Structure formats: structure tokens, C-alpha cells
Amino acid sequence: MNRRIYVGLDIGSISSEALLLSEEGILSYSIMATGPNPKRATRECLKEALSKGGIGEESISRVVATGYGRISVPFKAKEVTEITCHARGSHFLFPRTRTVIDIGGQDSKVITLDDRGRVTDFVMNDKCAAGTGRFLEVMAHALEVKLSEMGRRSLKTKKGVPITSMCTVFAESEVISLIAEGYGVEEILKGIHDSIAHRIFRMTRRLRVRGEITISGGVAKNEGIVEALKNLFGMEINLPDEPQIVGALGAALYAKEMI
Amino acid sequence: MANKAIGLKFLRKMIHFPSTYSFVLPFFNLLHSKENQAYRVWVRFLLSTFRDAYAHQKPVVWINSFLPSELIYGLDAIPILPEIISALVSYLGWSGRFLSRADTSISTDLCSFYRCALGLALEDFLPRPDLILSSSQLCDGANKFFNYLSRLYHCPHLLLDPPYSDHPRSHRYMEGQIKEVVDKATKILSLPLRKERLRLVLNRSNQARHWIEKINQLRQTIPSPFPGSEGLSYLSGMTFHSMGSPWALRFFPLLYAEIERRVFSKKGYLPEEKHRFLWLHHVRPYYKNEIFNILSSRGIALSFEEANYLYWPPLDPSEPWKSLADKILSNVWAGPIERRMKAIEEMRVAYSIDGVIHFSHWGCRQSCGGAAIIGDWLKEKGISYLILFGDGADPNNYSPGQTRTRLEAFIEMMG
Numbered sequence: 205m206n207r208r209i210y211v212g213l214d215i216g217s218i219s220s221e222a223l224l225l226s227e228e229g230i231l232s233y234s235i236m237a238t239g240p241n242p243k244r245a246t247r248e249c250l251k252e253a254l255s256k257g258g259i260g261e262e263s264i265s266r267v268v269a270t271g272y273g274r275i276s277v278p279f280k281a282k283e284v285t286e287i288t289c290h291a292r293g294s295h296f297l298f299p300r301t302r303t304v305i306d307i308g309g310q311d312s313k314v315i316t317l318d319d320r321g322r323v324t325d326f327v328m329n330d331k332c333a334a335g336t337g338r339f340l341e342v343m344a345h346a347l348e349v350k351l352s353e354m355g356r357r358s359l360k361t362k363k364g365v366p367i368t369s370m371c372t373v374f375a376e377s378e379v380i381s382l383i384a385e386g387y388g389v390e391e392i393l394k395g396i397h398d399s400i401a402h403r404i405f406r407m408t409r410r411l412r413v414r415g416e417i418t419i420s421g422g423v424a425k426n427e428g429i430v431e432a433l434k435n436l437f438g439m440e441i442n443l444p445d446e447p448q449i450v451g452a453l454g455a456a457l458y459a460k461e462m463i
Numbered sequence: 464m465a466n467k468a469i470g471l472k473f474l475r476k477m478i479h480f481p482s483t484y485s486f487v488l489p490f491f492n493l494l495h496s497k498e499n500q501a502y503r504v505w506v507r508f509l510l511s512t513f514r515d516a517y518a519h520q521k522p523v524v525w526i527n528s529f530l531p532s533e534l535i536y537g538l539d540a541i542p543i544l545p546e547i548i549s550a551l552v553s554y555l556g557w558s559g560r561f562l563s564r565a566d567t568s569i570s571t572d573l574c575s576f577y578r579c580a581l582g583l584a585l586e587d588f589l590p591r592p593d594l595i596l597s598s599s600q601l602c603d604g605a606n607k608f609f610n611y612l613s614r615l616y617h618c619p620h621l622l623l624d625p626p627y628s629d630h631p632r633s634h635r636y637m638e639g640q641i642k643e644v645v646d647k648a649t650k651i652l653s654l655p656l657r658k659e660r661l662r663l664v665l666n667r668s669n670q671a672r673h674w675i676e677k678i679n680q681l682r683q684t685i686p687s688p689f690p691g692s693e694g695l696s697y698l699s700g701m702t703f704h705s706m707g708s709p710w711a712l713r714f715f716p717l718l719y720a721e722i723e724r725r726v727f728s729k730k731g732y733l734p735e736e737k738h739r740f741l742w743l744h745h746v747r748p749y750y751k752n753e754i755f756n757i758l759s760s761r762g763i764a765l766s767f768e769e770a771n772y773l774y775w776p777p778l779d780p781s782e783p784w785k786s787l788a789d790k791i792l793s794n795v796w797a798g799p800i801e802r803r804m805k806a807i808e809e810m811r812v813a814y815s816i817d818g819v820i821h822f823s824h825w826g827c828r829q830s831c832g833g834a835a836i837i838g839d840w841l842k843e844k845g846i847s848y849l850i851l852f853g854d855g856a857d858p859n860n861y862s863p864g865q866t867r868t869r870l871e872a873f874i875e876m877m878g
Contacts, residue, residue: 272864287872311865323876325842328869330852410835 208265211253212455213246214286215273218309218337219422220245222253223452225460232257233449242273268459270451272310281462287315287326289454294418295321296457297450298442302415305404305433305441306450307423309337314408327410334370335400337422342372343396346379347389355397357390358428364394370403393428401432408437418442420450475587484514501718505697508710509551516541516590522652523592525612527605528745529794530598530623531787533668533707533778534645537661538654543590544704545580545612550696552579553749553856561586562857569611574826575857576746577608584612592616594651596644598623600797602827619651625791627798637788645784664707665780671706674715675773681722682767683813686731687739688722691765692755695747699770737762738877739815743807743837744822744830745770745796746855753863754851757870767814769796772806800833804840811846818847818877825854849873 207226214221216238223233234252238245246269254261269277270289277283290306295317304315310333315326333339344351358364365387369375375396382392400423417437423429424447434441444450477483491506516523522540526532528547535542552558553575561582562575569581583589595618597609606622613620621644626633649656678698682689698718705711725732740763747768748754758765775793778786792798795806810816819841823831834850841848851869854860 272868275867283871285868285872285875287868288875311868322878323872326872326876328865330865 207259207263208460209259209263210456210459211250211264211267212289212452212457212459213250213267213269213271213274213277213280214289214449214451214455215242215246215269215271215277216286216309216422216451217272218341219448220249220271220273221449221452222246222249223449223456224253224257224259225453225456230453230456231259233446233452235446235448238273242276243278246273246277266459266462268455268462270455281459284455284458286451287313287328288323289451289458290420291315291317291323291454292321292457293450293452293454294420294442294444296453297444298416298418300416301418301442303408303411303413303417305408305417305419305424306421307336307400307404307419307429308421312336312404312407312421312423314404314411314413316411316413325411327407329403329407332371334372334375335403339372339375339400340396340423340426342376343379343393346376347383347392349389349393352425354393355425355427355429355431358393358397359431361388361390361394363391364396364398365391367392367395367399370399394432397426397428397432400429401436404433405436416442418444418450420444420447422448424448471586478513478588479517481514481518484510484517499718499721501714501721502697504710504714504717505701508701508705508708508714511710512541512543512704513590516543522594522654523590524648524652525592525595525597525609527597527602527609528703529600529791529797530596531706531790532704533664533787533790534596534641536667536707537664537783538645538648538652538656539660540593540652540654541590542704543592545583545589546576547700547704548583548589549576549579549856550700550746550749552583553858554696556750558750558856559858561588562859569608572826573604573608574602574824575854575860577605579856581608581612584615592618594618594648595620596623596648597621598625598791600625600791600794604826604828619647621647621651623791625794625797629792629798629802634785634788634792637792638784641784641787661783662780665778665783665786667709667712668707669777669780671711671715672773672775672777674719675702675771678715678719678722679767679771679773681719681726683815684726685739685815686733686736687764687766688725688731690732690755690759691740691742691768692747694765694768694771695742695745696749699745699768702771731764733759733762733764735762736764738818738874739764739766740818740820741766741807741810741814741816742768742770742820742822743834744824744827746824747822748853748855748858748861750856750858750861752858752861752866754853754866754870757867758874761871761874763818763874766816767810769803769807769810772810774806796830800836803833804837807837807841811841816846818873819849820873821848821850822855823850823852825852825857825860847873847877 269280564582565578775790
């Protein structure tokens with residue numbers, strides 16, 4: 205039987221994701237570093253997702269590309285922005301979502317949506333990558349902590365050291381000074397996460413946030429930031445099993461719905 | 464590197480010769496032979512202004528955009544607007560060098576149009592002013608910048624300081640200020656103030672105003688006959704710089720005829736018009752950018768721009784100072800935000816607007832300050848609204864990826 209396979213490709217500044225979708229649901233996905241060549245990342249990522257799903261390239265019905273590298277995807281049927289795709293993907297996973305917080309590699313976005321998953325408004329960070337994945341990478345490096353361990357370690361303490369600089373370069377210097385002053389790594393990590401959460405919370409204030417909130421993007425894997433956001437919003441936040449594929453899922457859903 | 468320096472030195476030398484402008488004019492005509500006639504008049508206007516300024520046959524007065532150029536033409540002097548020159552330099556892709564030069568003297572947080580102009584001044588690329596006359600309306604930073612330049616050039620600086628409110632007392636106060644400034648200017652420039660000339664200039668301004676009104680009416684046509692990207696360049700440039708000059712009476716009727724021709728042929732500037740947008744702010748990015756291509760390729764017509772909103776009443780040539788005071792104080796971008804909102808509502812209805820982009824130019828507090836209030840108000844009315852962060856003259860503050868994502872997501876949101 206010929207299954208129709210729809211592909212969503214999210215080519216971000218740090219990571220790329222490919223997701224295969226059929227009428228039955230998600231078949232497989234892959235996540236890898238984008239690196240300096242987005243075209244190569246696209247090919248490799250799709251190849252891996254196809255291999256994981258045991259599917260041949262010939263089964264692909266349609267590809268929709270999203271993310272910063274969407275323009276460079278050669279075999280797409282359509283390009284859709286990551287804002288629209290994250291909204292669509294989040295709504296698919298949590299249909300009562302009305303606000304999406306997407307923190308990616310180089311930018312963060314807050315998106316409001318209607319009951320059909322369509323974007324009604326959005327805000328993005330501007331001019332700098334403070335409070336995004338790249339910011340966290342630099343901080344992890346300064347603190348000599350693995351990126352994947354940052355969240356868990358920050359939850360070991362209740363009191364964070366306030367980080368006043370949001371410029372990545374200045375914040376790195378501030379973190380190094382705090383280490384020199386004798387503050388514990390966990391306290392500094394909590395301070396970093398709190399400052400990012402505050403920044404996101406302020407962004408949401410520019411929109412009319414209502415209904416359920418879903419968080420997506422690679423930074424959502426950081427438990428410390430999710431926890432800080434829950435505290436600020438005073439409510440639960442939907443966290444997908446794999447927050448990094450929400451954009452690709454949205455793109456695949458658009459591929460499926462295209463006539 | 465050495466070749467570049469020699470090239471720049473040569474260019475600097477050449478632009479100081481009035482004959483250069485007469486020499487390059489035929490080449491410009493040839494180069495722009497496919498452009499509309501109004502555009503060509505604009506190019507000729509700029510070249511002739513520079514030629515006259517370097518010829519020093521008349522005094523050169525530097526002004527800023529919201530100071531009525533009628534005052535300078537009325538004095539029979541040559542108005543030079545550094546902001547417009549910065550926009551041109553940015554359009555030609557040369558702003559980087561001059562911005563870097565300015566950054567050695569002034570904060571990078573200042574408006575890039577002024578920073579670029581300062582770089583041009585420091586590198587001696589501008590005609591020297593005999594007088595600087597600036598207005599504090601909308602931008603106090605502009606005055607500090609002009610004051611800095613007056614020290615640099617050792618030339619006098621006069622200031623018009625329009626009050627915030629539109630109260631009748633403000634009009635009388637403004638009228639008095641204009642009289643005082645004109646009195647000082649005539650003494651500084653040793654120019655007699657001739658009433659007949661002033662009357663002529665105000666009459667010309669009124670005639671040009673009449674054509675602007677007609678152009679704005681034509682632009683209400685669906686599909687949009689004239690792109691907002693051009694409305695924000697040579698059209699608004701002429702409105703800021705040429706009012707009161709004979710050039711305005713050549714430019715505006717020609718542009719009207721060109722737009723009328725397009726309206727008669729029932730062809731919009733886009734093959735298919737899905738949405739009609741209004742652009743808020745007086746400027747746009749002038750350096751190479753993708754903004755207008757992104758909009759056009761998705762069927763978004765930039766139908767109108769607030770830079771060309773006709774806010775002032777016809778001038779009364781028998782009462783020039785009062786008229787010019789009225790013109791200054793009717794500026795909808797100054798004073799309470801409700802005035803600007805009223806104008807936006809008028810434009811929204813007249814141009815059948817369904818989407819609004821508020822360009823937030825880096826360093827421009829006056830417009831960015833009101834962006835959120837306008838946004839909330841428009842969204843209440845169900846009008847899609849986007850604040851687009853960027854910079855008019857400094858390409859370093861332009862992020863292509865983020866700008867594309869913002870614009871495309873906004874268009875996707877509108878469906």
C-alpha cells in the first residue's frame with residue numbers, strides 16, 4: 205500500500221529537525237546540528253528521519269520548510285515561517301493552547317493563537333540573541349557545565365544570583381566574576397534561568413496571553429527555565445515530549461493540508 | 464586601499480565643483496531614461512541644488528525635515544537637508560564609511576541619518592552652511608546635532624522651538640518666534656526680506672500642496688497605482704525639501720500625471736493585490752534590503768505612507784508668519800498622540816487599509832514611543848499591526864533573517 209508521507213523540515217540557526225508524518229500520525233523524526241552548511245544539514249537530517257522510519261524517499265508526498273534556513277531547502281513545496289509552524293505544531297499536540305513560547309537558537313518568540321491553531325499575534329526578541337539557545341551555550345561554556353545538565357543542576361538550589369547583563373558577552377564576563385566571588389555554579393545557573401524567564405515573561409506582557417501555554421524549541425528542554433516560567437505565570441505550562449520538533453511538526457501538518 | 468583613498472579624495476574634490484553637476488546631468492538623464500518624468504525632475508532638482516550650493520551664488524542654510532522649506536526659499540537662500548543626503552548616501556550603499564567616521568565623535572544610539580550626515584560633514588562631503596536653522600519639533604536630538612555642526616563649521620545656529628500643544632496661544636507664540644528667527648537670519652545672511660518674494664513662495668507652496676492633495680486622492684484607487692517604497696523616497700523627499708520652490712511645481716504635476724495614467728490603465732503596481740498596507744514613520748530603510756520585495760512578492764501593496772499625509776492647511780500669502788506657524792503646529796506627529804491616531808484612522812479608511820507596519824527606526828524615540836499605543840488601538844479595531852524594528856540609514860542594524868521572519872509571519876497571520 206502506498207502511504208502518503210508528509211515532511212516538515214525545520215532548519216534553525218543551531219539545530220535542524222526533519223519530521224515524517226502520515227495519516228496515522230508522526231512516523232519518525234531526527235534532530236541534528238545545522239552546522240555551517242544548511243543544505244547539507246537538510247539532506248542529512250531528512251536521510252536520518254527516513255532511515256529511522258524505514259521509508260524510502262519515493263514515498264514523500266510533500267515537503268514544507270521552516271526555520272531560518274527554510275529559503276535554502278531545495279525540494280520544498282512551500283516555505284512557512286517558524287512562528288506559524290510552532291503555533292500549528294503546539295495546537296496539534298495540545299489543542300487548548302492559546303499561547304506558545306518558542307525559545308530557539310538565536311531568537312525567542314511569544315505567539316498567541318486562536319482555537320484553530322492560527323496565529324493571532326506574536327512578538328520576537330529584537331537585535332540580540334540574549335535569552336536564547338546561543339546565550340545558554342555561552343553560559344554553559346563559561347560555567348563548564350554540559351548544556352543538557354544546566355536545568356537539572358539549577359533546580360538543586362532555591363536562591364539564584366541575579367544576573368544583570370543580558371548582552372551575551374557582558375553576561376559571560378559577569379558569570380566569570382561571580383565564580384571568582386565564590387558563588388556556587390547552581391546559584392549562578394538559577395540566576396541565568398530566572399533572568400531568561402523574566403525576559404520572556406516581559407515579552408508576553410506585550411500580548412494578550414490567555415488559555416493554556418505551551419513551550420517549544422530547544423531551550424524548553426532546560427527544566428530550570430520551564431520551572432522559572434511556571435513560577436512567573438503561576439500556572440502549568442504544556443511541555444511536549446520532544447519540544448525541539450514542534451516547528452517541524454507544524455511544517456509537516458501544513459504539508460499534509462496543502463492542496 | 465590606497466586606490467580607494469585616492470578615489471575618495473577625487474570624489475570629494477569633484478563634488479565641490481559646481482560644473483560637475485552640469486556635466487553629470489546628461490548622464491543621469493540617460494541612466495534614468497526609463498524612469499518616470501517626475502523621478503527625473505527630482506534628480507535634476509537635487510543636482511541643481513548642489514550645483515547652486517557649491518557655486519555660493521546664494522547663501523546655504525541647513526535645515527531639518529520639519530522646518531518649512533518655504534522659509535528658506537522665501538529668504539532666497541538654498542535649503543540643504545542633511546537627513547535627505549544621508550538617505551541618498553545610504554541608498555547608494557556608501558553610508559558605512561560615514562557612519563564609522565561619525566562614531567568616533569558621537570554615540571551610535573543617535574539617529575543614523577544624523578550620524579551619517581556628521582560623517583559626511585567631517586569628511587567634507589557637504590556644502591558648507593552659512594547658517595543652520597533647525598526645529599526641535601519631534602526631535603530634540605536633532606538640535607544638539609545641529610548645534611554640534613554649527614561649532615564645527617563656525618556658523619550661527621538658530622532654533623525654532625515649537626510648543627507641544629495646538630492652543631491658539633501656541634500659534635501666536637510660534638508666529639512671534641518665526642518673525643524673530645527670520646529677522647536674525649536676514650541679518651546673518653545679509654539678505655533683504657522681500658514681501659513679494661515671500662508671497663510668491665507661499666503661492667508656489669499652495670500650488671504644490673494642491674497637487675499633493677490630488678496625488679493622495681488618486682492613490683486611494685484599488686489596485687494601488689504607486690508603491691509606498693517610492694512614496695517614502697523621492698515623493699516625501701520633495702515634500703520636505705522643495706515646497707516653495709519652482710521645482711515643486713514641475714515635480715508634483717508630473718507625478719500626478721504619471722499616477723493618473725496608471726489609474727486609467729487600471730493596472731496596479733503589483734500584478735495581484737491581496738492586502739493593502741499603510742507604512743507608519745517618515746522613513747524606511749534606504750540601503751539594500753529585502754523588505755519591499757518580500758511584501759510585493761506576496762501580493763502586499765504598500766498603498767500609502769504617513770510620511771505623505773497632508774496635514775497642513777493652505778497657506779495665506781498675506782499672512783506668511785501666521786501661515787507657517789499654523790503649518791508647523793498642525794504637524795500630526797508632534798503633540799498629543801491622539802492627533803496622529805486621528806490621521807491614521809483617516810488614512811486607514813481612505814486607502815482601504817487592512818494591515819499596518821510601524822517601522823521603528825533605531826534611535827528615533829518620537830515614533831517608537833507611540834508605537835505600542837497605536838498598535839493596541841488598531842488591534843482593537845481588528846487591523847493587523849506589526850512593529851518592524853530596523854534602521855533607516857545604518858545597514859548594521861538590519862537583520863535580514865529576523866526581518867524576513869517577522870514580515871512573512873505577519874503576512875501568514877493575515878491569511
